[in-house]
Amino acid sequence: MNNILLQDGSVVPRNTDNTWPLFRLAFRPFFLFGALFSIVSLVAWNALLNGKIGFAVHGGPLWWHMHEMLFGFVGAIVVGFLLSAVQTWTRLPSIKGLPLFLLFLLWLTARVFMWLPAVLPPWIIAVTDLLFFPAAALVLTRLVVKARLWRNIIFVPLLAAMTLANATMHYSAAEGLTELALSAAVGMVLMVTLLMCIMGGRVFPMFTANGTQTPRVPPLAWLEKSAIIGMLLVVVTQVGIFALPAWVNALLLFVTAALHFIRVFRWRIWVTLKTPLVWSLHVSYWCIPIGLTLLGISELSDSITRSQAIHSLTVGAMGIMILAMIARVSLGHTGRTIQVGKLMNAAFLILTFAFVVRVFGISVFPSYGDVFTTATALWVLAYGCFFALYLPILTRPRVDGQPG
Structure with missing residues (x-):
């Protein structure tokens, strides 16, 4: 009863992990909700451009569109991919369960906070959003260093550079520097x-x-x-x-x-x-x-x-x-x-x-x-x-x- 018979006739041990399947590996929540978030964001952006709705978002509509598609949608997919792939690279268990749920919650909270500029101070929105890439980089670094797979350490400075681009975008929003925001967005792209x-x-x-x-x-x-x-x-x-x-x-x-x-x-x-x-x-x-x-x-x-x-x-x-x-x-x-x-x-x-x-x-x-x-x-x-x-x-x- 503790084994599973596969279609090819092989037998593997049954997984006894009681973690909710959605949080057993990083690709699950970030791929699923990253895809959904891209749909919601683009529908809202298109409705705004066509005058169907009006809404207030952190940084203004154009800043929000650029930021959320790059750092919200793409950022979620990048982190979901890297924190899943690192388990394959290193053969060490990657983030799952409660720590993964908290990392996902950090990403989701930042997305929600972007819609609350009238309620929250800009610095709280910015700090919440800026924590995501460094948190993911810490998980990645720990596993790569432990396995001594230095070839894959390149992704850590890349996440750091993305954090810098994100910080630059938030600074541009605070100071109203449109050209700087565009440069930071292009840098992320x-x-x-x-x-x-x-x-x-x-x-x-x-x-x-x-x-x-x-x-x-x-x-x-x-x-x-x-x-x-x-x-x-x-x-x-x-x-x-x-x-x-x-x-x-x-x-x-x-x-x-x-x-x-x-x-x-x-x-x-x-x-x-x-x-x-x-x-x-x-x-x-x-x-x-x-x-x-x-x-x-x-x-x-x-x-x-x-x-x-x-x-x-x-x-x-x-x-x-x-x-x-x-x-x-x-x-x-x-x-x-x-x-x-x-x-x-x-x-x-x-x-x-x-x-x-x-x-x-x-x-x-x-x-x-x-x-x-x-x-x-x-x-x-x-x-x-x-x-x-x-x-x-x-x-x-x-x-x-x-x-x-």
């Missing part, structure tokens, strides 16, 4: 893009080989290093730390984009077209060099706006990659076959269309309002599919009876 480039290079070739039963593409050391170094330089130059001529910024962006175009082309998207959990990852990565190219054009010409370029990285690269990764990780970490059905395949297609509409839709739609509304509706539909399908998966024990 590019740091998350850097994280996606690092993780993509590590796992996408493997996912492609495993998912398509084709040979794994061997990495080219010069290309891998150059692509990451180029992206790191883009982060530094685009946040305004150095005042460089526009043509220098554009040249760096074009060269870095070219490196990532070569990188993702070598991964052979054409062999993945029948495998939704793989082609979606490829499409998301293609959005990175597209976004960098558009950002370079925006440095030299008004034909492409900076907003279009940034949304290539947020809606395209981040939105699609997050949806694909949380769908994949949620299946693997709950003991299920890593394969999605037609509905999630449709969700990936819908979100890809949302990227196209948000970035290039102004050439088709009569107004930006129509662009925003259409892109929002598509995002809500795609992430709504995830929430509906994965709610029972993420709130129930693993099907194989194992911990996590």
